[in-house]
Amino acid sequence: MPVETSLVRAAVIGTGGIVTGSHLPALRAHADRVRLVAAVDVDERRLAVFRDQAGEHVAGYHDTARMLAAERPDLVLIGTPPSLHTEQVCSALEAGAWVLCEKPLCLSLAEYDEIAAAEQRCGEKYSGAGGGRHGGGPGGPYASVVFQHRYGSGAVHARELLAAGELGRPLVAHCQTTWYRDAAYYGVAWRGRWSTEGGGPTMGHGIHQMDLLLHLLGDWSEVRAMAGRLVHAVESEDVSTALVRFESGAMATVVNSVLSPDEVSRLRIDCADATVELTHLYGHRNDDWTYTPAPHVDDRGPRTTRWRTPAADVPSSHAAQLGDFLDAREKGVRPPGSGQDARRTLEFAAAVYKSAFTGRPVGAGEITPGDPYYRAMHGNHPDWAPKERTEQ
Template identity: 75%
Template sequence: MPPLAARRRVAVVGTGAIVGGSHLPALRAHSDRVELVAAVDVDTDRLDAFRELAGGEIAGYTAMDEMLDAVRPDLVLIGTPPSLHRQQTVDALKAGAWVLCEKPLTLSLAEYDEIAAAEEASGAYAAVVFQHRYGSGAVHARELIARGELGAPRVAHCQTTWYRDAAYYAVPWRGKWATEGGGPTMGHGIHQFDLLLHLLGPWTEIRAMAARLVHDTESEDVSTALVRFENGALATVVNSVLSPDEVSRIRIDCADATVELTHLYGHRNEDWVYTPAPHVDAARADAWRTPASDVPSSHTAQLGALLDAYDNGVRPPTSGREARATLEFAAALYKAAFTGNPVHAGEIGPGDPFYPAMHGDHPHWAPKERA
């Protein structure tokens, strides 16, 4: 039997709700493989509250560079506002640490390519949190589609219709291009269309619209897109924070079956439904059912996959080209929406206004008049 891998020393940067509510349980679930050794937050009250919640004697810092110099962690988990992700990720990579960062990993493709350069220079890797890929239902669906068990994909729908009120956007960094990178396309729907891309593979063309219908923000509060995939499938993508009946949904109609996922913030096996076409016999359809082993989509599942990659010295999932492809989709959606023209895969690069910023050269919407 090979020797057990050493426990990886982990530091968290940003100790808000997402870290305490999602990353901390994931670390506890993998306590045989990781040791939480440090936390960083500029808010000392929040930092102290997190350290108490985490238990044990973890070191606390108000500056990330001090933590990196003193602790030299193996892995850094980043849960800070989006505008801080690029620099914090680059700093961690330069210190030799792997990174698992909340979405979006960066605010633009240009920023992402800076992280790719830092990876190459350091030999460490940076992955973005796309936990919906990791549930057993998603793994099973992807395998069925990839093997052609459901027939050729033809039509797909990807829906993130959530509701956020004015209080949500009172947080200073939300709703601004420079600090959030966009509206629900970047901050909410990105989880679902990342999963759609994971299931269907590369896209070739996108046409889109975006609008700010309600909220007094710089960025959009709704976007829609029509997408053509390399395999010929056509899809609709809707991202909204204006929807009282909140739902996250992906539906893919293949030649022999429809597979549909309906949930809100996370899925289990029971959330995946397979409907066979009339010509499919019952025995074949029964074989599509998601296996009995039920692994919910979660930070816990993703952290396990990242630790497996660390132990094997290979690039982790949702890093590199995979993570960039999802960010490119967001950039292309915005470009298509703001220019009114179709956008093709691979066309956004240096020199394109949508390469350094998701809004390109599109002017901000004028402030809404107060009643």
């Protein structure tokens, strides 16, 4: 049953840079559909600064449970460190709120399945009310992860072309997230630690481009990977590489790095009739996408004109994803970037780690509850797990 289309009451948990710089502008971009009513942060000064920016109507809280009980928001946006996500997501679902959470949604496949169980439980809990403002039952509540690179007109257009076979069969791909982070970046206590960040650039940086790769090419079947800790004195990796085979037969290379002075995010897919390439850093517009016809394709024909002319130029952004999320909520349907769709990306990251640390290929569906990589991305590997775990 579709939920009501009155103004959605939203709350944010965490008021740091990602919420202030991305979620708050997204909420403002959809001010005709959603109203921010509350914010939660354990840091009183940071919360006060955020409320000054957001407006006097935003109530401040230092405790998530108290906020959920007092405000009963329809939507909760989460921008806290990753180790806090699962508990906060589940609490928001239990309160009947739909959730849009920063990546990674959680630290492991085990935690993801815990969130999925909470969705199921809360759907049954709220279905008796016939949906209502919380969108219970078949219409939610649901939890979705922020993968804003899927959104924007360039990505939407590329996916439509690939799905329709306009570019020919996908054959070879390259997915590159080569960024640079210095020692000061890892001076933040929760970064570089498995228990609080969940992993290095594979989980915290490259996951955006990897998600876009899977979004465009579909299900993967096999991963062979390597990882290294080459510069930074952290628990997790600072570089990873992978070879990937997709169910379609297409093959890809994936590189994730925080050691690269010349920073770039790049995605390239070579199809039978064309190459589509995206080059950007933290976000893209139509001009960041290029289409190169194969020699046998007319470069000036109507077919190639369609490739290069999306209907609009909408940049990838939190605002673009929030719009689609609100559309799904109004219809009472599962939002994009949730459920099995988002789990596939997390499973892919887990497979990269397992292959890199064990030195053997990993197949899709292999990491099940009895597998050590199901509960932690380091798989309790003696060379990679935190020392306190290996000494037990």
